[in-house]
Amino acid sequence: MxxxxxxxxxxxxxxxxxxxxxxxxxxxxxxxxxxxxxxxxxxxxxxxxxxxxxxxxxxxxxxxxxxxxxxxxxxxxxxxxxxxxxxxxxSVPQKGKLTPSPVTFTSTPETLQNIKERALLPNFLIRGHLNSTNCHHAAAKGRAGGEELRGTIRSMELQLVCVETRGCAEGYVHEATGIQNIQITDSDVCRGLSVPIYMVFPRLFTCPTLETTNFHVEFEDNIVVLLHPDHLITENFPLNLCTI
Incomplete structure (x- = not known):
């Protein structure tokens, strides 16, 4: 049976x-x-x-x-x-309004860190902004573009990264994992023209930012610009995901 x-x-x-x-x-x-x-x-x-x-x-x-x-x-x-x-x-919605926290960035050869051979970089000026780093765990918005550039942009991407921390008082382990990657442009952009940034966060792979005794779950956005031939520029923005 x-x-x-x-x-x-x-x-x-x-x-x-x-x-x-x-x-x-x-x-x-x-x-x-x-x-x-x-x-x-x-x-x-x-x-x-x-x-x-x-x-x-x-x-x-x-x-x-x-x-x-x-x-x-x-x-x-x-x-x-x-x-x-x-x-x-x-989770239980937070009380009160979600406070906007817009952030802007400007990338030039002088602002970059962890560069071994700065003299080999082309001259560039890239500006952009995110509407808020405090956001409902549904979407991120903003704009980015190249103001000045000697050379061409091969692509621009927006990456969502999760940083998971686990452990106890004896020690913690931090692990960063890429969750989602969206291509913003697939070729060069007109100088002075900004392109929109919009990413819908995957529901089951994101949650409100968590900080507990034994583990933390945090999120970051990376704006990645690939210049010709193979120069990679990354701007990092910690996010605070909330419920409303």
């Missing part, structure tokens, strides 16, 4: 805020005998609230490289008969 187990959540997108009850419309047990069309099903609807006791909190769902915050429902009948279903939690 074959036995199947299933879990169905009432909300189709499986997204819940902290404190909301999860409604399970169906926890089904199905038994089928080989060679027979008869089957039996048992449906058990129920719900339970999302809360933690004491000072513990439910962090927002996040799928990272070294830090993972995931929540699952599990139906268990026996060691060899289990069913797991993941659901997504949004």
């Amino acid at each position: 074959a036995t199947a187990l299933d879990i169905k959540i009432k909300r189709a997108n499986k997204v819940y805020d902290t404190g909301e009850p999860i409604q399970i419309i169906n926890s089904t047990i199905e038994m089928v005998k080989p060679g027979k069309s008869l089957s039996g099903k048992t449906e058990i609807p129920f719900e339970f609230p999302l809360h933690m006791k004491g000072n513990k909190v439910l962090y927002q769902t996040y799928h990272g490289t070294f830090v993972n915050i995931q929540y699952t429902l599990q139906s268990l009948l026996a060691k060899d008969l289990t069913k797991t279903c993941e659901f997504i939690i949004h």
